[in-house]
Structure formats: C-alpha cells, structure tokens
Amino acid sequence: MVAFDFISHGFIQKALIGGFFIAMLCSTLGVFLVLRNLSLIGDGLSHVTFGSVAMGLLFKLYPFYIAIPIVMVSAIGIMKLKEKTRLFSDTAIGIVSSLGIASGVFISSIAGGLNIDLFSYLFGNILAINWTEVLVSFFLSLFFIFLIIIFYQELLFITFDEESAQVSGINVKKINTMLYLMTALTVVLAMKAVGVLLVTALLILPPVTALQFSMGFKGTLFISCVIGVLSVTAGIILSFFMDFPTGATIVIINFLFFVLSLLFKKIF
Template sequence: MIEAIFSSGFFQRAILAGSFLALACGLLGVFLVLRKDAMISHGLSHVAFAGVALGLVLNFLPVVISLIICVIGSLFILKLKEQAKLHGDTAIGILSSSGMALGILLASLKRNFGVELITYLFGDILAITPAEVWLSIGLALLVVVSIIIHYHQLVFMTFDRESALVSGVKVRKLDKLLIILTSITVVLGIRIVGLLLVSALTVIPAASALQLSRNFKSTLILSSLFSLLSILSGIFLAYVFNLPASATIVFLSVFIFLVSLGLRRAG
C-alpha cells in the first residue's frame, strides 16, 4: 500500500511542493518570530484572500493575482508602519480586514465558485497541479536563496537594529525584502494548508526551534526540520486516513511544539 501511495503522481507532487514550502517557512519564520512580526503572515493571508477572489472573478490564475495583491499589501503595511505612526499590529489589522472585506465583496459578485474558494481557504495539497509544483519550487528557492545571500545582515538587524543601521546595513531595504518574501511564502502556502492556516507554518516550527536552540544557525536548521517533518508526515497521514491535510499538518506542528516545550522544561 505504501508503495502505491509513493508512486502516485499527485502524492509525489504534494511531497515535492510541500518540501520546498517547508524550507521557506522554516527559515523565514525564525526571522519573523524574533522580529515580533509573527502575525504578519496571518494578516497577509487575509490580503491574499482578496487576490484569490479577484483571480476567481476574472477566471485568471488566482495564485498569481493573489501573489501580486499580497506583495502590494505587504509594502502598504510597511508604509503605514513608517508613516502613520502606527504599531505593526495595527497596520496589519487595517490591511488584513480590508483584504478580507474586499475578498468577500468580490466573492459575492460571482456566486458559483464556492467550492473552488473553499480549496483556497482550507488548502488542497493533493489537488496541486504540475505547473503549481514548479511555481512553488521556483518561489521557495527564491525565498531560501535571498535569505542565504543576506544572512548576516538579516541576523544583525534582527538582533540589534540600531547598531545594524549605524554599521551601514540597508535595514529599510531588507525590511522590504523580508515582507515581500513573507508574501511569497504565504501565497505558496495557500494551496497546501489554505489561507486560514498558512500563518501556522511560519510561526509554529520557529517557536518550537526556539525552545531548543542555543545559537542562530541551529534555530534555522531545527525550524526547517520541524516544518519539513510536520508537512511531510501531515500529507502522508492525511492521505492514509483520509483527513484534511491542512488541519493534520497544523496539529502535527503544534504537537512538535509541545514536545519541544516539554524537552526544554525537562532540560
């Protein structure tokens, strides 16, 4: 039976897309959590909803449209934070509710795409197409390579923003880079765990890794491993027991978090 599962095309596609997404989420999540920006992926997933709804109304590539809307929304959040004298969570709150409202409005214009919309809300990794797999791999690689290239600057500004600024690190440009990478990751995660649960992938593995690590590199490695473990085993269990993959993945990552918490307390 296991051999049959692994040889099926849609399962292979799910595993491939899931692995790359896991890597992107695991790495990016550590920076977001330590910058106290954990809720930004939650906010951006609501903005992405407007993009998905627009794509469905126009009947044109919902994932791509949602990516464009999400990147624009993320830069707007950054602008609001800088110029409207608002805390980050307030700016996220304004944008996420606006995105959700726009999505609902657009969805009401066309009444017959309820089922399709639900696949974006709750994810459907086993229905992912070969084109979406390639898009996921490409975008996830973009996230991972960007983090590797700017690794030291990102660690510096996350740890001590003021000193990084004085040292000539282009902090504001890297703020933009991080928020754009978050938008990409959120949109990637939509097909796998859905809009409603995508933020779990950027927050929970990083929070679990933080329970056990003593340095930054090991935090990134652990976070990516936890993310990979929950996504791959989640897809497998969901397939075998006919469960929703998104919920299974999120529950597994919460389980890993609880085990990490227990290990830290015991250690």
C-alpha cells in the same frame, strides 16, 4: 508494498515535493518574522490573498496571477504604514488584513456567495498541487535560501536591533523590503498547502518550536526547517491513509511538535 503504492501516486509525489519546499520556505522566514514580532504578517497577507483569489475567480483568471502582485503590494503597504505612521506592527497588519478579508467577502457576495473554488482556497489542498506550482516552490526556495545566506548577517542584525543596524550602514529599508516580499510570495504559495486560514501556523509553529532548543541562530533556522518539513510530510501521509483534511492535519502535527518541544525543555 503499501508504502510503494502510496508513493507511486503522481499527486502524492507532487504533494510531497511541493510540500517540502513550501515548508522549508515558511519555517525559515518564520524565524525572522517571529523574532521581529511580525508573527501575524502571514495571517494578514493570507487574508489579502483571500480577497485576491476571490477577485481572480470573479474575473475567471488563475487566482495566483492576481494574488501574487496584490499580496506583494500589500506587504510593502504594511511596511510603509508602519514606517510612515509609526503604528505598531500588529496594528498595521490588522488594517491591511481586515481590508483583505472585507474585499474577499465583498467580491464573493457580488459573485453570488462563496463557491466551491473559493472555499478550497480557504482550507487549501496540497494534494491538488500541480507541477508548475511544485517547480515555482523549488526555484523560489533555492532563490530565497540563497538570499538568506548572502544577507544572513544583515538579517540577524536587523532582527536584533533595527536602529543600530542602520547606524552600522546596513540598508534597513532594502533588507526589510526583501523580507516582506519573500514573505508575500511564500504566503501565496503556502495557501495551496494549508489554505488561507492556516498559513500563519506554518510560519509560526516551526520557528517557535525550534526556539525551545536554544541552538544558536543558524541551528534554529535548521531545526525550524526540519520541523516544518517533517510536519508537512507526516501530515500528507497521515491524511492520505486516515482520510483526514491535509491542511488541518499538518497544522495539528506542527502543534504536537511544539508541545513536545515544551516538554523536552522542561525535562532537560
């Protein structure tokens, strides 16, 4: 009965459906990012998202409309910075990330400090997700999973060794651009679930947990998805009944899965 009451709330339905697709996106892309030493790209792009949201709020525009193009351009900026200047990934991400957060602070200062709206984007609130955002998550998930299936071998090769992949005639630039843009859009969406400060957790924790099970590449993608979805679902349910902050609960559950996977690995 309690379960029925819980599920009958419209905002819970939206949160569970939206959270499912957001988790699936983050945990799938995360596998490629973690294995390519790009784990912190989510952090960098979420900081840019913070700056973009501040800009949106300043100009009284829907923050997503501002964030999406800016974060996509920033993702390409990180890629180009790495390519052209031969910087390490973390350095390139660090440059764009600090610029993003500095812009956010600067703009919010002009606007008279951090207001409640901007604060809510810092920590996210998936319970406030609307149907438009649920639909966007759904279609993006389908589209990105379709792209991953089509370009699976290319993504695997580039993840393993970019230079050899290039000599095998794989268009590394095209595949990299696709991966960076998918990450950018996912980060903007995930911001709604867990907020700017915790997006990285959704991108990193499910993949690193899945990697402990040695299940092959496809198996790792699948396990990562399952862990991501379970964490988000359990986080929403637990936060509803216990009155916990949802984003933080999702991240802590993700972390518990990671600890369990380490124990599992040690025992077996």
